[in-house]
Every structure is written in C-alpha cells, then in structure tokens.
Amino acid sequence: MTTTAAPRVPPILTVARYLLLDRVTYLALPWLWAAFAFGLDVVILQLVPDDHSAQRWVGGLLAAFAVVFVLGIQTVARALPFGLALGVSRRTYFLGASALAAGLAGCFGTVVTIGQLVERGTGGWGIRMAYFRAPGVLDGAWWQTWLTASAAFVLVFAYGMWYGLVHRRAGLIGTVVFGAAQGVLLTLLAAVVTWTHNWLRLGHLLATSPIAAILAGLAALLLAGGLVTVRRLQI
Template sequence: MPSSVVARYDLLGMALALVSGLALTALQAIERATGGWGLSMRFFRVPYLLSGSWYATWLTATVILFALFVYGMWYGIVYSRWGPLGTLAFLAAQALVAVAAVVTVSFEHWHLWSATGGSFAGLTALGLTGVIAALAVVLLAGGHVTIRRATV
C-alpha cells in the first residue's frame, strides 16, 4: 500500500479525534453550565482525566481517541497481513507482555501509583496525556512498519 494512502488514513484518524475531542469538550462545557444536567451528574467530567480546563479536556480526549484509532488500525493491518491466526498471535503477544509487566511490578514491590513511590505517582492528567501521545506515536510507527508488506 502506498505511503500516501497510509498518511491519508492517519490524517483521517487525527481529524476524527480532533472533532470528537471538540464535541466532548463542548458537552462538558454544557454539563458544567447546567450544573451536571440539572442533577449534579458528572458524565463528561471524568475524574482526574477530563476534569481540568477546556483545553486540557480537549487535548486529553483527542490524544486518547487518536491512540485508540491507531491501535485499532494496527489490528486491521495485522489481520490483513497475517489473517486470523496472526491476529490471535498478536493479541497473545500483547497479553504476554502485560502479564510479564504485572508480575515484574508485583515481585519487585514497585508502587507505581502510590503517593510515596514510583515514577507514575506524581503524574498529572496532562502528563498522562503526554505518555499516551508517546504510546500513540509508537503504535503509529509499528503500524507503518507492519503495513509495508501487507497486501490489499
């Protein structure tokens, strides 16, 4: 598949994420203005992630949605290149990495989210947005490497 086509899909994903993030931010503004839809309800103000200013909400929502788009796109590329068995192996490899990370954290007694230790303990919502953005770039690069030999 030509790289110009891949770039168009990436731009489409970014445009969808930007517009969806803007819609979520607008709905959050309406929610704040109406006092939680008149019921003190918080549907669009997710604690910690989407409870900041409008631009932080927009940026965080956009980055998360784009990361999800890229992750899903990579699954589609893997399926296109290696079929159902390759997709299952791809999923199994990710599960293995996640289990290995959890076991390592458990055995090393790392307190990643506690108030006293770990590198993620003092991470703000915008800091987490930066981590997710870096992850999205890694996923995007992995997708581009995978698609180089995929047949359409």
Template sequence: MNRILATARVQLAAWPSTLGMPWLVLGGAFLVNLMVFALINTSNEDAHTGGLVTFYVVVLVAYVVTMTQYFPMILGMSVTRRTFYLATCLMALVQSLGYGAVLTVLELVESATGGWGVSLPFFGVEFLQQSNVLLQLLAYAVPTLLVSSLGMFFGVTFKRWGVIGMYTLAIASLVVFGGLAVLVTWLRWWGAIGAWFADQSSLALLAGWPALLTLVLAAVNFLMLRRATP
C-alpha cells in the first residue's frame, strides 16, 4: 500500500495540470455563461447551458495524458504495472469524490442564489439534481470516475497499439454503433429503448449504470496495460 501511495504522489507532482486544469477550464466556461445570462437577463425556466461538460472532457484528457506520459516515466522508476495502475485508480477515485463534493457545494450555492442572481443553471442541471446531498455527490462523482476510466482506456489503447490502434478503435466504434443504430431502426426498437430510459431513475443513469461500466473498463484497462510498452 505504501508503494501505491508513493506512486500516486509522484503523479501529483504536476498537480497544476492534473488537478488545476479541469477547474481552470470549468471556471472559464462558467464566467462566459455568467456574462451571457447577465446580458440577456433571462428568467426563462427552459434556459440551459452545457458548460459543465467541459469539466468532464478535461478530466478525460488528463487521464489520457497520465497513461501516455506518466506510465513510461514511472515504470522507469522500477514501479510495476500493477502498482502504477492501482495508484492511478486510487487517484481517480479520490479525485472523483473530491470533485463531486466541490460540484455539490457549488450546486447548493447556485440554488441558494437563484442561479448566481441571473437564473443561470450551470451546476444544477435539471437532470443532475438529486433529492439529498449524498445522492447529489454520487451524481457528480460517478460520471467523473467513468470519464477518468475512459481516458485511461484511450491512453492504454495508444500505448498498447499506437496510432494504428486508435484508428482501429475509431473505425470499430463507428461500425459497431452505426450497425446497432441500423439494426434498432430496422427492428423499430427506438420506442422501447426510449421507454426503458424513461423508466430508469436519474440516479441509476448517473451512478448505477456508469459504476458498472467503470468496473468493466477497469478490468479491461488492466488487462491491456499488462502488455503495454512504456
């Protein structure tokens, strides 16, 4: 365990980029949206903003960088692949819970101030809102953990198979998802799929199913990392 914690601390050496960049980008998106809503002076309850998505995108990119740049450097310090991966997963879990806590506080402030005084639904997106603080934290933290795992997946794919692997992944994804869309359309299942999603609670869609997918990605990432070249 001490080895895992030490490896995690090495990864935190560049904390301004790994920890600070998501908040810097999110802060920029927030300020832009705040100015826009202040200028238009809207009270429309249907007004929405997708600025929070930028946070998850930057988190994903941060873990792509972790797997492509920190992986070879840390293995050069005689750290095993298993230790590196466990340290990275530990970081992802702790960061996701920390990020979720901060986002929850920001959502509470947003609700208390009527959308920062300009009816801006930036953090409290309707679909994300939960009935209590703990569930709200999970609604933010679990998707963050999922995109972290997805970033690891892309990074490990690149380390394992290089650019060819990334192109193959992109083409395979296009074929598989495109094929599924054609099949669902042919079988006229879109209504049934829409009804299934409608029957799910927002917490199940935000925390339950993403948590399951995260576990699958965690196993796949480790299997690929075992044969990845630093």
C-alpha cells in the first residue's frame, strides 16, 4: 500500500498563514477602527453647521490607514523573530508579509468601492457625508477607487514595515531619528516650494496625475528597498 505525500505548502503562504494566526489584528482591527470613525464622522456632521456643500468630508477613513501603518510596523518589529523560527529566510518572510498585504489590500479596495457605491446611492448616508469618497483621491469611477484604495493600503503597510526594519536595526532612538529626518525633509521641501511660488503648479500636477499609479510606484519602491534591507538585518 502506497501513501501520497501531502502537497508542500509554499514558504510564502506559510508566512502569510503564520501572520493570520492573529486574525483579530489583521482582519478585524482596521475595520473596527473604521466603523468607530464612521460613527464619529456622523456625530461631527450632526453637530457642525451645514455648509450646504455637495459633499461633507471629515476624513474618518484615515483611521483605517493608521491601523494599517501600525500593522506594518508590528509585522517586522514584533512578528519577524518568531516567523524566522518557521525555518524561512528573511527574504521569504518579507515576501510573505508583502503578499499578505497585497491580499488584504484587494479586500480593502473592494469594501471601499462597495461602500462608495452605497454612499452615492443614499445621498451620503442621508447627510451628504463623504466617508468613502476623499475629494480628489477616492472620488472617481469604481475601478479607480479600487485601484487607489488598494495601492494606498499596500503603500501604508510597506511604510510601516520600514519603521519596523529601522526599529529592529537601530532601536527606539534610531526609529525616532528616522521619523524626525523625514519631518525635516518634508519641511525643507515645503519651504522650497513656497520660496519658488510653485504650490499652484504642484497642486495642478497632483490633480492631473494618475494617483493610483503614483501610490503603486511608491509602494513598489518601498517594498523593493525593504526586501534588500531585511536580508542584512540582524535578529
């Protein structure tokens, strides 16, 4: 009698399954915060005077992205050492985490797209609230919304993983310096744009550029850089 060996699970899938052992954190927490922010937006719009605009945007959906950023940090800073105990390489772990982020991003984009359709159909939930529609960013056709929301999810997750990489390599002080350096750089860039009087030109450039492609490109750069960096990381 012969026995058939069980099919070997790809290492990348093993990493994704390992991370999803914490289902509440990866699958529920972003949406719990998004639901809380939705209710908070409703309360805010009921309290503030109605400006009679076509869309009343508060920005509650950003709460979900804040959680996604923290998830990215945790995926490397906290879960990486235990993940390596599975016998996978640092490169495989990072690819598995990135694949999980891409899968979650597709689901996130789908929920945002459906939410946007319902939001439009109900006149902004009866109060002209733009929760799933961010002016100029998430306010186009359904496929544009899906692509933009999905790309933004991966970008924020990858950005969080970079903070996790820095924390594992340089500790808390290095992480603070990393964040402060970005703040200084953004301040200098804003100063240059101000001194050259190019805010209108920059705004026009961003308004006419494919946002989804820009976000996807930035996410790809962060993931590629992270893949190189994690291979040299000491645990």
